[in-house]
Amino acid sequence: MMIAEFVQERDLTLADVMEMTRVEGDAWKLSHVRRVLQLIELIGEGMVYDHTAVTIATYLHDWGAYPRFQQPGVEHALRSRQVAETLILPRMGLPDTAVAIILETIAYHDYRDFRPVQSTEALLLREADFLDFLGIIGLVREYGRGPKEIESACRAVLKRRELIQDRFTLPIARQMAATRLARLEQCLAWLQEESFDFV
Ligand SMILES: [Fe+2]
Ligand SMILES: [Fe+2]
Known part of the structure:
Protein backbone atom coordinates (compact mmCIF):
# COMPACT_ATOMS: atom_id res chain seq x y z
CA MET A 1 0.00 0.00 0.00
CA MET A 2 1.31 3.46 -0.83
CA ILE A 3 1.58 6.44 1.52
CA ALA A 4 -1.17 8.37 -0.31
CA GLU A 5 -3.59 5.53 0.36
CA PHE A 6 -2.60 5.34 4.00
CA VAL A 7 -2.98 9.01 4.75
CA GLN A 8 -6.40 9.17 3.15
CA GLU A 9 -7.69 6.66 5.65
CA ARG A 10 -9.46 8.09 8.64
CA ASP A 11 -7.78 5.91 11.21
CA LEU A 12 -4.25 4.60 11.06
CA THR A 13 -3.26 1.73 13.29
CA LEU A 14 0.13 0.60 14.52
CA ALA A 15 -0.10 -2.22 11.97
CA ASP A 16 -0.39 0.40 9.20
CA VAL A 17 2.66 2.25 10.54
CA MET A 18 4.62 -1.02 10.62
CA GLU A 19 3.63 -1.80 7.04
CA MET A 20 4.51 1.71 5.88
CA THR A 21 7.92 1.40 7.54
CA ARG A 22 8.52 -1.84 5.66
CA VAL A 23 7.40 -0.39 2.33
CA GLU A 24 9.11 3.00 2.59
CA GLY A 25 12.15 2.09 4.63
CA ASP A 26 13.02 -1.29 3.06
CA ALA A 27 14.08 -4.44 4.91
CA TRP A 28 17.38 -2.95 6.07
CA LYS A 29 15.71 -0.10 7.92
CA LEU A 30 12.86 -2.23 9.23
CA SER A 31 15.33 -4.63 10.80
CA HIS A 32 16.99 -1.64 12.54
CA VAL A 33 13.58 -0.72 14.01
CA ARG A 34 13.04 -4.30 15.21
CA ARG A 35 16.44 -4.43 16.88
CA VAL A 36 15.86 -1.07 18.55
CA LEU A 37 12.48 -2.25 19.89
CA GLN A 38 14.16 -5.34 21.30
CA LEU A 39 16.85 -3.16 22.89
CA ILE A 40 14.20 -0.89 24.45
CA GLU A 41 12.57 -3.95 26.05
CA LEU A 42 15.93 -4.96 27.50
CA ILE A 43 17.22 -1.61 28.71
CA GLY A 44 13.77 -0.48 29.93
CA GLU A 45 13.27 -3.50 32.18
CA GLY A 46 11.57 -2.43 35.41
CA MET A 47 10.96 1.11 34.13
CA VAL A 48 7.54 2.68 33.79
CA TYR A 49 6.86 4.00 30.30
CA ASP A 50 4.24 4.14 27.58
CA HIS A 51 4.99 1.05 25.49
CA THR A 52 2.61 2.04 22.69
CA ALA A 53 4.05 5.55 22.42
CA VAL A 54 7.66 4.36 22.32
CA THR A 55 6.79 1.66 19.79
CA ILE A 56 5.11 4.14 17.44
CA ALA A 57 8.01 6.58 17.90
CA THR A 58 10.52 3.85 17.09
CA TYR A 59 8.77 2.92 13.87
CA LEU A 60 8.63 6.57 12.83
CA HIS A 61 11.97 7.82 14.12
CA ASP A 62 13.97 7.57 10.89
CA TRP A 63 11.22 8.26 8.36
CA GLY A 64 12.77 11.67 7.72
CA ALA A 65 15.73 9.84 6.18
CA TYR A 66 13.58 7.70 3.85
CA PRO A 67 13.66 8.80 0.20
CA ARG A 68 9.97 9.70 0.13
CA PHE A 69 10.22 12.11 3.06
CA GLN A 70 13.79 13.38 3.26
CA GLN A 71 14.38 17.05 2.55
CA PRO A 72 17.79 18.52 1.70
CA GLY A 73 19.12 20.63 4.53
CA VAL A 74 16.61 19.32 7.08
CA GLU A 75 18.13 17.04 9.70
CA HIS A 76 16.45 13.62 9.57
CA ALA A 77 15.18 13.55 13.17
CA LEU A 78 13.47 16.91 12.72
CA ARG A 79 12.02 15.79 9.39
CA SER A 80 10.75 12.56 10.99
CA ARG A 81 9.05 14.65 13.65
CA GLN A 82 7.41 16.86 11.01
CA VAL A 83 6.11 13.84 9.08
CA ALA A 84 4.78 12.23 12.27
CA GLU A 85 3.14 15.44 13.43
CA THR A 86 1.50 16.37 10.15
CA LEU A 87 0.81 13.12 8.29
CA ILE A 88 0.60 10.25 10.71
CA LEU A 89 -0.24 11.02 14.33
CA PRO A 90 -3.38 13.13 13.65
CA ARG A 91 -4.89 9.99 12.09
CA MET A 92 -4.06 7.61 14.90
CA GLY A 93 -6.50 8.92 17.51
CA LEU A 94 -3.90 9.03 20.28
CA PRO A 95 -4.20 11.07 23.49
CA ASP A 96 -2.37 14.42 23.43
CA THR A 97 0.02 13.22 26.12
CA ALA A 98 1.10 10.26 23.96
CA VAL A 99 1.49 12.50 20.90
CA ALA A 100 3.76 14.87 22.86
CA ILE A 101 5.89 11.94 24.04
CA ILE A 102 6.15 10.48 20.54
CA LEU A 103 7.18 13.80 19.01
CA GLU A 104 9.87 14.41 21.63
CA THR A 105 11.11 10.83 21.34
CA ILE A 106 11.48 11.12 17.57
CA ALA A 107 12.96 14.62 17.53
CA TYR A 108 15.67 13.95 20.13
CA HIS A 109 16.80 10.46 19.15
CA ASP A 110 19.90 11.22 17.08
CA TYR A 111 23.35 10.70 18.56
CA ARG A 112 24.48 14.08 17.26
CA ASP A 113 21.80 15.72 19.41
CA PHE A 114 23.17 16.54 22.86
CA ARG A 115 20.07 18.22 24.24
CA PRO A 116 18.71 16.58 27.40
CA VAL A 117 15.43 14.69 27.00
CA GLN A 118 12.37 15.02 29.23
CA SER A 119 10.55 11.72 28.84
CA THR A 120 11.59 8.17 29.71
CA GLU A 121 10.47 7.10 26.23
CA ALA A 122 12.85 9.58 24.58
CA LEU A 123 15.70 8.34 26.74
CA LEU A 124 14.93 4.71 25.88
CA LEU A 125 14.85 5.27 22.12
CA ARG A 126 17.97 7.41 22.21
CA GLU A 127 20.05 4.88 24.16
CA ALA A 128 18.68 1.89 22.22
CA ASP A 129 19.52 3.66 18.95
CA PHE A 130 23.03 4.36 20.29
CA LEU A 131 23.51 0.66 21.07
CA ASP A 132 22.66 -0.35 17.52
FE1 LIG B 1 18.13 8.28 13.21
FE1 LIG C 1 17.66 4.88 14.02
Whole structure:
Protein backbone atom coordinates (compact mmCIF):
# COMPACT_ATOMS: atom_id res chain seq x y z
CA MET A 1 0.00 0.00 0.00
CA MET A 2 1.31 3.46 -0.83
CA ILE A 3 1.58 6.44 1.52
CA ALA A 4 -1.17 8.37 -0.31
CA GLU A 5 -3.59 5.53 0.36
CA PHE A 6 -2.60 5.34 4.00
CA VAL A 7 -2.98 9.01 4.75
CA GLN A 8 -6.40 9.17 3.15
CA GLU A 9 -7.69 6.66 5.65
CA ARG A 10 -9.46 8.09 8.64
CA ASP A 11 -7.78 5.91 11.21
CA LEU A 12 -4.25 4.60 11.06
CA THR A 13 -3.26 1.73 13.29
CA LEU A 14 0.13 0.60 14.52
CA ALA A 15 -0.10 -2.22 11.97
CA ASP A 16 -0.39 0.40 9.20
CA VAL A 17 2.66 2.25 10.54
CA MET A 18 4.62 -1.02 10.62
CA GLU A 19 3.63 -1.80 7.04
CA MET A 20 4.51 1.71 5.88
CA THR A 21 7.92 1.40 7.54
CA ARG A 22 8.52 -1.84 5.66
CA VAL A 23 7.40 -0.39 2.33
CA GLU A 24 9.11 3.00 2.59
CA GLY A 25 12.15 2.09 4.63
CA ASP A 26 13.02 -1.29 3.06
CA ALA A 27 14.08 -4.44 4.91
CA TRP A 28 17.38 -2.95 6.07
CA LYS A 29 15.71 -0.10 7.92
CA LEU A 30 12.86 -2.23 9.23
CA SER A 31 15.33 -4.63 10.80
CA HIS A 32 16.99 -1.64 12.54
CA VAL A 33 13.58 -0.72 14.01
CA ARG A 34 13.04 -4.30 15.21
CA ARG A 35 16.44 -4.43 16.88
CA VAL A 36 15.86 -1.07 18.55
CA LEU A 37 12.48 -2.25 19.89
CA GLN A 38 14.16 -5.34 21.30
CA LEU A 39 16.85 -3.16 22.89
CA ILE A 40 14.20 -0.89 24.45
CA GLU A 41 12.57 -3.95 26.05
CA LEU A 42 15.93 -4.96 27.50
CA ILE A 43 17.22 -1.61 28.71
CA GLY A 44 13.77 -0.48 29.93
CA GLU A 45 13.27 -3.50 32.18
CA GLY A 46 11.57 -2.43 35.41
CA MET A 47 10.96 1.11 34.13
CA VAL A 48 7.54 2.68 33.79
CA TYR A 49 6.86 4.00 30.30
CA ASP A 50 4.24 4.14 27.58
CA HIS A 51 4.99 1.05 25.49
CA THR A 52 2.61 2.04 22.69
CA ALA A 53 4.05 5.55 22.42
CA VAL A 54 7.66 4.36 22.32
CA THR A 55 6.79 1.66 19.79
CA ILE A 56 5.11 4.14 17.44
CA ALA A 57 8.01 6.58 17.90
CA THR A 58 10.52 3.85 17.09
CA TYR A 59 8.77 2.92 13.87
CA LEU A 60 8.63 6.57 12.83
CA HIS A 61 11.97 7.82 14.12
CA ASP A 62 13.97 7.57 10.89
CA TRP A 63 11.22 8.26 8.36
CA GLY A 64 12.77 11.67 7.72
CA ALA A 65 15.73 9.84 6.18
CA TYR A 66 13.58 7.70 3.85
CA PRO A 67 13.66 8.80 0.20
CA ARG A 68 9.97 9.70 0.13
CA PHE A 69 10.22 12.11 3.06
CA GLN A 70 13.79 13.38 3.26
CA GLN A 71 14.38 17.05 2.55
CA PRO A 72 17.79 18.52 1.70
CA GLY A 73 19.12 20.63 4.53
CA VAL A 74 16.61 19.32 7.08
CA GLU A 75 18.13 17.04 9.70
CA HIS A 76 16.45 13.62 9.57
CA ALA A 77 15.18 13.55 13.17
CA LEU A 78 13.47 16.91 12.72
CA ARG A 79 12.02 15.79 9.39
CA SER A 80 10.75 12.56 10.99
CA ARG A 81 9.05 14.65 13.65
CA GLN A 82 7.41 16.86 11.01
CA VAL A 83 6.11 13.84 9.08
CA ALA A 84 4.78 12.23 12.27
CA GLU A 85 3.14 15.44 13.43
CA THR A 86 1.50 16.37 10.15
CA LEU A 87 0.81 13.12 8.29
CA ILE A 88 0.60 10.25 10.71
CA LEU A 89 -0.24 11.02 14.33
CA PRO A 90 -3.38 13.13 13.65
CA ARG A 91 -4.89 9.99 12.09
CA MET A 92 -4.06 7.61 14.90
CA GLY A 93 -6.50 8.92 17.51
CA LEU A 94 -3.90 9.03 20.28
CA PRO A 95 -4.20 11.07 23.49
CA ASP A 96 -2.37 14.42 23.43
CA THR A 97 0.02 13.22 26.12
CA ALA A 98 1.10 10.26 23.96
CA VAL A 99 1.49 12.50 20.90
CA ALA A 100 3.76 14.87 22.86
CA ILE A 101 5.89 11.94 24.04
CA ILE A 102 6.15 10.48 20.54
CA LEU A 103 7.18 13.80 19.01
CA GLU A 104 9.87 14.41 21.63
CA THR A 105 11.11 10.83 21.34
CA ILE A 106 11.48 11.12 17.57
CA ALA A 107 12.96 14.62 17.53
CA TYR A 108 15.67 13.95 20.13
CA HIS A 109 16.80 10.46 19.15
CA ASP A 110 19.90 11.22 17.08
CA TYR A 111 23.35 10.70 18.56
CA ARG A 112 24.48 14.08 17.26
CA ASP A 113 21.80 15.72 19.41
CA PHE A 114 23.17 16.54 22.86
CA ARG A 115 20.07 18.22 24.24
CA PRO A 116 18.71 16.58 27.40
CA VAL A 117 15.43 14.69 27.00
CA GLN A 118 12.37 15.02 29.23
CA SER A 119 10.55 11.72 28.84
CA THR A 120 11.59 8.17 29.71
CA GLU A 121 10.47 7.10 26.23
CA ALA A 122 12.85 9.58 24.58
CA LEU A 123 15.70 8.34 26.74
CA LEU A 124 14.93 4.71 25.88
CA LEU A 125 14.85 5.27 22.12
CA ARG A 126 17.97 7.41 22.21
CA GLU A 127 20.05 4.88 24.16
CA ALA A 128 18.68 1.89 22.22
CA ASP A 129 19.52 3.66 18.95
CA PHE A 130 23.03 4.36 20.29
CA LEU A 131 23.51 0.66 21.07
CA ASP A 132 22.66 -0.35 17.52
CA PHE A 133 25.72 1.65 16.38
CA LEU A 134 28.09 -0.31 18.63
CA GLY A 135 29.47 -3.84 18.68
CA ILE A 136 29.48 -6.18 15.71
CA ILE A 137 26.08 -4.96 14.57
CA GLY A 138 27.36 -1.38 14.48
CA LEU A 139 30.33 -2.46 12.40
CA VAL A 140 28.35 -4.48 9.86
CA ARG A 141 25.72 -1.77 9.58
CA GLU A 142 28.43 0.65 8.59
CA TYR A 143 29.66 -1.69 5.85
CA GLY A 144 26.08 -2.31 4.74
CA ARG A 145 25.73 1.42 4.22
CA GLY A 146 28.59 1.50 1.71
CA PRO A 147 30.58 2.70 -0.17
CA LYS A 148 32.72 -0.36 -1.04
CA GLU A 149 35.67 0.93 0.94
CA ILE A 150 36.96 -0.45 4.22
CA GLU A 151 38.88 2.53 5.51
CA SER A 152 36.02 5.04 5.39
CA ALA A 153 33.67 2.57 7.13
CA CYS A 154 36.25 2.10 9.91
CA ARG A 155 36.58 5.86 10.28
CA ALA A 156 32.81 6.28 10.48
CA VAL A 157 32.53 3.57 13.15
CA LEU A 158 35.26 5.19 15.24
CA LYS A 159 33.72 8.64 14.90
CA ARG A 160 30.32 7.37 16.05
CA ARG A 161 31.91 5.46 18.90
CA GLU A 162 33.62 8.63 20.09
CA LEU A 163 30.33 10.51 20.17
CA ILE A 164 28.29 7.72 21.75
CA GLN A 165 30.46 5.77 24.19
CA ASP A 166 30.13 8.08 27.22
CA ARG A 167 26.48 8.98 26.74
CA PHE A 168 24.71 6.00 28.31
CA THR A 169 22.77 6.69 31.51
CA LEU A 170 20.50 3.65 31.93
CA PRO A 171 22.20 0.85 33.93
CA ILE A 172 21.41 -2.01 31.54
CA ALA A 173 22.29 0.14 28.53
CA ARG A 174 25.65 0.95 30.15
CA GLN A 175 26.37 -2.74 30.66
CA MET A 176 25.38 -3.61 27.10
CA ALA A 177 27.43 -0.70 25.77
CA ALA A 178 30.51 -1.92 27.67
CA THR A 179 30.15 -5.38 26.10
CA ARG A 180 29.63 -3.97 22.63
CA LEU A 181 32.52 -1.54 22.95
CA ALA A 182 34.84 -4.36 24.00
CA ARG A 183 33.69 -6.51 21.08
CA LEU A 184 34.12 -3.63 18.67
CA GLU A 185 37.62 -3.00 19.97
CA GLN A 186 38.53 -6.68 19.56
CA CYS A 187 36.97 -6.88 16.14
CA LEU A 188 38.85 -3.81 14.90
CA ALA A 189 42.09 -5.25 16.28
CA TRP A 190 41.48 -8.52 14.41
CA LEU A 191 40.64 -6.61 11.27
CA GLN A 192 43.91 -4.72 11.55
CA GLU A 193 45.81 -7.97 12.11
CA GLU A 194 44.20 -9.91 9.27
CA SER A 195 44.44 -7.05 6.79
CA PHE A 196 48.07 -6.24 7.69
CA ASP A 197 46.67 -2.73 7.99
CA PHE A 198 45.96 -2.60 4.24
CA VAL A 199 42.38 -1.43 4.41
FE1 LIG B 1 18.13 8.28 13.21
FE1 LIG C 1 17.66 4.88 14.02
